Amino acid sequence: MTLASPRDFEPESLQPQGWLRYLSFSLDHKVIGIQYLVCGFLFYLIGGALAGVIRTELASPISNFVSRETYNQVLTLHGTIMIFLWIVPVVNGAFGNYLIPFYVGARDMAFPRLNAVAFWLIPPAGILLISSYFIAGGAAQSGWTAYPPLSISTPAIGQVIWILSVLLLGGSSIFGGINFIATILKLRRPGLKMMQLPMYCWAMLGTSILVVLSTPVLAGTLILLSFDIIAHTGFFNPTLGGNVVVYQHLFWFYSHPAVYIMVLPAFGLVSEILPVHARKPLFGYTTMVYSILGIVVLGLIVWAHHMFTSGTPPWMRLFFTIATSFIAVPTGIKFFNWLATLWGGKIALNSAMLFACAFIVNFVFGGITGVALAQVPFDIHVHDTYFVVAHFHYIVYGGTVFVIFSAVYHWFPKFTGRMLNEHLGRLHFLLTFIGFNLCFAPQHWLGLNGMPRRVAEYDPQFAFWNQVSSVGALLMAISTLPFLVNVVVSALRGQPAGDNPWKALTPEWLTSSPPPVENWLGEAPLVEHPYGYGTEQGRLDLEATTGQEIWSGSRR
Amino acid sequence: MALVLAGLWVGQNVSLLPVDASSNAPVYDSLFRVLFSIGTILFLGIVGLLIFSLIRFRRRSWETSDGEAIEGNLPLEIVWTAIPAIVVLFVGIYSYDIYERMGGMVPLNDHSAMHSSMGSSMEDASMDSMAPEGQKGAVPAARVWGGINGAEVAAGALPVELTAMQFAFIFHYPDGDITSGELHVPADRPIELRMKANDVIHAFWVPQFRLKQDVIPGQPTVLTFTATRPGTYPIVCAELCGPYHGGMRTNVVVHEPEAFDTWLEKNRPAPPPLPAASGAATASTSAPAAGAPPSKA
Numbered sequence: 136m137t138l139a140s141p142r143d144f145e146p147e148s149l150q151p152q153g154w155l156r157y158l159s160f161s162l163d164h165k166v167i168g169i170q171y172l173v174c175g176f177l178f179y180l181i182g183g184a185l186a187g188v189i190r191t192e193l194a195s196p197i198s199n200f201v202s203r204e205t206y207n208q209v210l211t212l213h214g215t216i217m218i219f220l221w222i223v224p225v226v227n228g229a230f231g232n233y234l235i236p237f238y239v240g241a242r243d244m245a246f247p248r249l250n251a252v253a254f255w256l257i258p259p260a261g262i263l264l265i266s267s268y269f270i271a272g273g274a275a276q277s278g279w280t281a282y283p284p285l286s287i288s289t290p291a292i293g294q295v296i297w298i299l300s301v302l303l304l305g306g307s308s309i310f311g312g313i314n315f316i317a318t319i320l321k322l323r324r325p326g327l328k329m330m331q332l333p334m335y336c337w338a339m340l341g342t343s344i345l346v347v348l349s350t351p352v353l354a355g356t357l358i359l360l361s362f363d364i365i366a367h368t369g370f371f372n373p374t375l376g377g378n379v380v381v382y383q384h385l386f387w388f389y390s391h392p393a394v395y396i397m398v399l400p401a402f403g404l405v406s407e408i409l410p411v412h413a414r415k416p417l418f419g420y421t422t423m424v425y426s427i428l429g430i431v432v433l434g435l436i437v438w439a440h441h442m443f444t445s446g447t448p449p450w451m452r453l454f455f456t457i458a459t460s461f462i463a464v465p466t467g468i469k470f471f472n473w474l475a476t477l478w479g480g481k482i483a484l485n486s487a488m489l490f491a492c493a494f495i496v497n498f499v500f501g502g503i504t505g506v507a508l509a510q511v512p513f514d515i516h517v518h519d520t521y522f523v524v525a526h527f528h529y530i531v532y533g534g535t536v537f538v539i540f541s542a543v544y545h546w547f548p549k550f551t552g553r554m555l556n557e558h559l560g561r562l563h564f565l566l567t568f569i570g571f572n573l574c575f576a577p578q579h580w581l582g583l584n585g586m587p588r589r590v591a592e593y594d595p596q597f598a599f600w601n602q603v604s605s606v607g608a609l610l611m612a613i614s615t616l617p618f619l620v621n622v623v624v625s626a627l628r629g630q631p632a633g634d635n636p637w638k639a640l641t642p643e644w645l646t647s648s649p650p651p652v653e654n655w656l657g658e659a660p661l662v663e664h665p666y667g668y669g670t671e672q673g674r675l676d677l678e679a680t681t682g683q684e685i686w687s688g689s690r691r
Numbered sequence: 692m693a694l695v696l697a698g699l700w701v702g703q704n705v706s707l708l709p710v711d712a713s714s715n716a717p718v719y720d721s722l723f724r725v726l727f728s729i730g731t732i733l734f735l736g737i738v739g740l741l742i743f744s745l746i747r748f749r750r751r752s753w754e755t756s757d758g759e760a761i762e763g764n765l766p767l768e769i770v771w772t773a774i775p776a777i778v779v780l781f782v783g784i785y786s787y788d789i790y791e792r793m794g795g796m797v798p799l800n801d802h803s804a805m806h807s808s809m810g811s812s813m814e815d816a817s818m819d820s821m822a823p824e825g826q827k828g829a830v831p832a833a834r835v836w837g838g839i840n841g842a843e844v845a846a847g848a849l850p851v852e853l854t855a856m857q858f859a860f861i862f863h864y865p866d867g868d869i870t871s872g873e874l875h876v877p878a879d880r881p882i883e884l885r886m887k888a889n890d891v892i893h894a895f896w897v898p899q900f901r902l903k904q905d906v907i908p909g910q911p912t913v914l915t916f917t918a919t920r921p922g923t924y925p926i927v928c929a930e931l932c933g934p935y936h937g938g939m940r941t942n943v944v945v946h947e948p949e950a951f952d953t954w955l956e957k958n959r960p961a962p963p964p965l966p967a968a969s970g971a972a973t974a975s976t977s978a979p980a981a982g983a984p985p986s987k988a
Contacts, residue, residue, distance in 0.1 A: 203934035278931050284908060285891040285932060373909030379892060380907065413748070415758035422768050444894060444905045444929075446912065453787060460779040467775035468768065474740055475767070480758035481750040492741060499737050503730040506779065510786035512722055512793055516901040519894060519929040584709045585898035587929040590937030594925065669760035 160255065162247035163652055167254050168233030169550060172543075174254075175225035178261055182216035183612060185209050190574075190608035193601050198591040206591040207276040208268060208293070214279030215297065218393065219304040220261045222535050226400040227346075228254065228311055230542055231339050233550075234407075235315060237643035237650075238333045240324025240659035245317035253310035260303035267296035278589060280386060283360060283371040283379050291364050298357045298364075305350045308396075312346030315339050324659050330424070333641050333665045334417060337424050338403025341431040345392040345399075348435065353389035356382065380446050387438035395434040397531055398498075399427065401538035402469055405491050408545045409473055411639040412488040413480030416666040419472040426465035433462045443514045452511045459509035466502060470495060486560030490541030493568050497533025501526055504579065519589075522582025528575045540567070540618070547622070548636045552648040553629030559621040563614055570610025577603050641665045694736055702728025712920040712945060713900035715793050720901075722789045729778060794915065848883040848915060849876070855886065855893035855906040858935040860926060867959040874926060874943040876918050877951035884914040894929035897943055903929055918945040 151159045156166055157173070188209045192200040201209065232250065236243055244250045268274040272290030275281065275297035286294050319332070319340050360382065362368040369375025371382040410417045417423065439447055439455040447455075473495060482488065504526040507513050517523060540563070547555045577600040582588075586597050593601070635644040642662045646655050702724050711717055748758070851874065852863040862871045876882050886895060888906040895914065896903040899922075904914045928939035946954060 198937065203937075207931070207934060207936075276934070282892060282931070288891060289933070373907075377909075379909065413758060414750070414756070416760055416762050418761060419763040419768050421763070422772070444903050446905070446907055446910050452790075456786065457783050460783050461776075463779050464772060464775045468772055470737065471771040472768070474737065474744065475761070475764070477741070477744040477748065479761065480744075480748045481754055481756065482745055482748050483750045484745060492745060495741055496738055499734060503734055506782065507726045507730065510722065510726070510782065510789075512719055512786055512790045513726065515903050516719060516898070518903055519896075580707055583707050583898075585896075585925060585927060587894075587896065587927050587937075589931040591934075592937040666762075667760075669757035 160251050162243065162251055164232045164236050164244045164247070164250065165650060165654075167250055168229050168231075170254050171224050171229035171232060171257075174258060174261075175221045175229060178216050178220035179225075180615070181265065182213055182221055183615065185213040185216065186608060187612055189213060190605040192591055193593070194605040196593050196595040196598050196601075201591075203591050204273060204276060207278075207589070208274040210589055211275045211278050211297070212265065212268065215264060215275075215301065216261070217531075218279060218397070219301060220257065220264075222397045222531060222539075223304075223308060223393070224257055225539055226397060226404070226535055227308070227315075227339070227342060228257075230335070230404060230546075231311065231315055231400065233546070234333075234335055234643060235318055235339060236322070237646075237654060238336050238641065238665075239319055239322050240327055240642060240661065241318060241322040242653040242655075242659070244314050245322050246314050249310050250314050253307045253314070256303050256307040256310075260300040260307070263296060263303070264300035267293045267300075270296075280390070281357075281360065282386075283363060283377075283382050284373060286360060287363050287372055294364055295361055298361045302354055302357060305354050308346050309350050312343035312350070315343040316347065319343075324661060326661050327663070330421070331663050331665070334406035334420070334423055334427075335400070335403035337427050338399045338406070341427045342396050342399045344431055345396050345434060349389040349392040352385055356385040356389070380442070383442050383445055384439065387441045391438040391441065392434050394527075394530065395430055397535050399430060401494070401535040402427070404538050404542045405473065405494060406469075407641060408487055408491050408541055409476050410666045410668060411545070411637045411641075412483045412485060412491075413477050414482075414668050415476055415480040416668055417472070418475035418478075419468070420666070422468055423472055426468040429465035430462060433458060433465070437462060437509075440509055440514070443511050444518045456509050456511050460506055463502060463506050470499060470502075485544070485557060486555070486564055487541045487544035489561065489564045490537050490544065490567075493564070494534055494537040494541065497529050497537060497571070501529030501533055504529065517582050519587055520582035521578040521586045521588055524588045525575045525578035525582065528578075533571055533575070537567070537571075540564075543622070545637070546643075547625070548632030549643055549648050549650070551626050551629070552632055553625050554632045554636060555625045555629065556621050559617045563617045563621065566610055566614030566617070570607045570612075570614055573607030574604050574611060575607070577601075577607075640667055694739070695732055698728050698730075698732030698735065701731045702726075708901075709898050710920065710922075711899065711901070712918060712922060712924055713897070713902065714917040714919055716899065716901045716919075718789055718792050722786055725785060726782065729782065733778075848881040850883045850885060851876070853884050853886040853895065853906070854889060855895070855928070856889040857891065857933050858928070858939040860893075860895070860928070860939070860941050864955070867955050869955070869958045869960070871958070873941055875951065875954050876943065876945055877948045878918050878921050878945050880948065881915055881917045884916070886912045886914060891932050892930045893932050893939070896927045896929040897924055898927065899924040900943075905930055918943070921945045921947055921950075 151161075156163075157170055159166075161167060161170075188201060189206070192198065192206055194200075198206065232244065264274070270292060272292050274293045275286070276289040277286035277294065281294070281297065319336050323329075323332075359368075359370040363370055363372050363377070367375070369377040371377040371379055373379055406417055406423060437455055437459040439451055440459045443452055443455075477492075504522070508517065508523065508526060544555055544560055547553070581597050581600055581604075584597070586593050586601075632648055634646065634648050637644070640662065642660055642665070643650070645660045645662070705727070707727075708720060708723060711720055850865055852865060853874075854861045854863070859872065860874070862874045863869070864871070884895070886904065886906045888908040890908065892908065893906045894903055895906055899920075900916055900918065902914065902916055904912060906912060923942050923944050926941045926943050928936060930936075932939060
């Protein structure tokens with residue numbers, strides 16, 4: 136435990152300045168946040184290209200684009216990259232690091248060096264994972280779930296590298312989680328109460344608790360699995376007396392909470408974005424907090440709904456059905472509260488808002504299919520089919536990735552001091568929304584009618600809707616272009632944003648854009664009402680307006 | 692109100708499912724219709740509310756004021772906590788009932804299935820799973836791990852053994868000592884599928900039966916079902932099992948009962964113990980397992 140101030144360690148002349156600091160072992164939480172975001176986006180492009188390979192293969196019913204082994208490697212890498220290198224790092228690491236110190240009124244995270252270490256574990260782990268494709272035997276072929284005995288019997292090197300990189304990424308995630316918990320609980324500015332924190336802090340607190348509780352279980356499981364592969368132990372290998380279902384329990388003990396690790400921060404981000412652009416307080420702050428905590432608790436006890444067709448006793452199936460269904464209650468509270476936040480607002484339909492509202496539509500759809508999937512008899516038919524594929528893409532893409540884009544449109548002015556182009560933003564939204572629904576909505580029907588997931592070939596009767604899905608995937612790929620152009624051009628030549636273009640009240644907007652090192656030149660502001668829209672400023676405006684405006688404002 | 696009606700109409704009239712061909716399927720379909728109706732009502736309601744809000748409360752270009760400062764409304768929040776809770780509770784109880792009717796709630800290990808001795812009828816359900824070694828004949832009964840066990844089908848079910856391997860399903864009929872790559876079953880008679888996997892996890896799925904069960908190495912599993920509608924339906928492996936996972940499929944042929952008996956007769960291997968049966972080589976599709984003609988004795 137050192138008590139020296141950061142200046143003792145970093146004489147300014149030694150730290151790279153300008154853009155080079157984004158390639159350095161910077162301790163600034165804002166730099167680390169951007170590092171997470173850009174790094175994650177690069178992996179998103181790779182994962183997206185792999186998705187393109189999958190959809191190209193599935194454009195025809197026969198396996199004719201890549202070999203079957205390659206196809207299984209591609210789907211394994213796609214899932215692993217999208218989860219561990221894009222969504223989890225970005226929605227936790229990027230926005231968490233950038234925003235949490237602002238929200239608690241701190242000048243940095245609690246453990247800046249651990250923070251930098253957590254980020255710098257990610258690029259090597261990602262490169263390790265992807266490079267395993269090029270070695271003899273290729274990358275792992277057993278899906279991101281790596282169920283034994285398949286993961287034991289497929290080429291060993293790729294599988295072991297997969298385990299190593301997931302262990303590194305899990306470690307990074309745990310470091311980040313510890314850091315968030317410590318920052319939120321211990322670095323709050325004096326006078327700032329827990330129930331005054333912006334909602335994203337609560338979401339990150341809940342998420343980090345899940346990370347810290349469940350990721351070590353995954354790590355232990357994968358270490359045992361690697362022993363089974365390398366040392367021929369028999370933990371999960373049935374021919375040596377092991378039990379494959381135990382692996383599934385341990386794996387999903389992490390990997391179902393992982394879904395909440397991916398969506399809870401997104402819930403938090405939406406709770407920040409909607410009030411600003413609707414000019415209304417976040418509706419039902421207290422119930423939002425409790426529903427986050429409810430989701431955290433319930434999220435830990437639902438994992439076996441991934442295993443309704445494995446060997447689980449009936450009473451467990453019943454228990455997990457009910458626990459899973461009840462997650463819909465706190466989740467529903469959040470969605471109704473968001474709708475109530477919009478109700479009666481002065482909604483600016485900009486790109487950030489469009490993506491946030493599309494998130495609501497997509498996630499409600501994915502949530503409804505999720506409650507259906509929680510019912511054992513329903514799940515028994517559609518488990519491991521394209522219905523499930525469609526469901527979880529509605530959750531993690533239609534949910535979280537839409538929120539990531541929304542958050543980029545919302546916070547880009549803060550990151551860079553420049554606005555994103557609104558027209559390109561809307562084009563991006565339109566292409567993404569149409570492409571996404573075109574890609575994944577038909578897959579529900581495919582799954583219901585008999586197309587299993589993770590196949591390179593399928594019954595020709597499914598060809599049409601698979602081709603529709605592939606066209607949707609193509610649209611999604613194209614939709615990335617206006618976004619990339621927008622971000623690059625706007626960062627260099629965008630319209631200057633000023634410090635607070637949205638007139639937002641949360642603390643990150645109460646400093647310059649981009650913010651200085653250590654966030655505020657003077658003392659950190661004490662924001663007791665992060666969502667205090669319409670209270671003082673709104674009333675003043677109301678009295679200053681003309682009668683006609685009041686009339687039209689209240690009539691329409 | 693119109694919303695509820697629309698949801699009910701969609702749920703009852705839009706059919707997204709394949710044809711139903713087992714006794715499970717109509718039960719499953721009624722659950723599906725209920726879930727589909729509720730889901731449609733909720734989805735249309737929420738999206739309608741969202742779009743209405745976006746249009747009704749959009750910011751006009753001259754407006755600079757904020758919306759109303761509504762921080763919350765406890766009764767309202769209690770209402771929309773209660774509504775999903777009730778819906779979820781209803782759905783949960785209803786699906787429990789459905790599952791019960793599908794026979795899924797029968798406790799495991801009641802069946803002493805997976806007899807090593809072929810052709811013997813099912814022992815009764817009273818075997819104590821704690822002490823399976825005590826079984827007569829000293830054949831340790833394999834533990835049955837899962838599967839949907841039909842409650843009433845213990846007697847009279849047609850036993851079929853399924854071996855799943857990379858990348859094929861092999862069916863064996865202990866009654867007639869027939870081995871087949873396709874599953875042939877009679878309509879309206881319970882089938883007891885005793886499943887085991889040789890290498891990795893596979894899953895037995897017949898979409899038209901609305902049935903799926905993982906076939907897990909080291910864990911013999913029994914799946915009971917009754918086919919109802921004669922026809923040919925696909926059997927699909929639903930668990931990633933290796934490169935040819937997508938090609939691991941075969942058919943289940945549901946026969947009329949008489950046609951099934953004919954099929955059984957036709958494919959039954961000639962009884963080898965009888966010395967007169969030397970001309971049995973015509974049983975072409977049958978398994979060679981026990982059917983090898985006795986070499987000169």
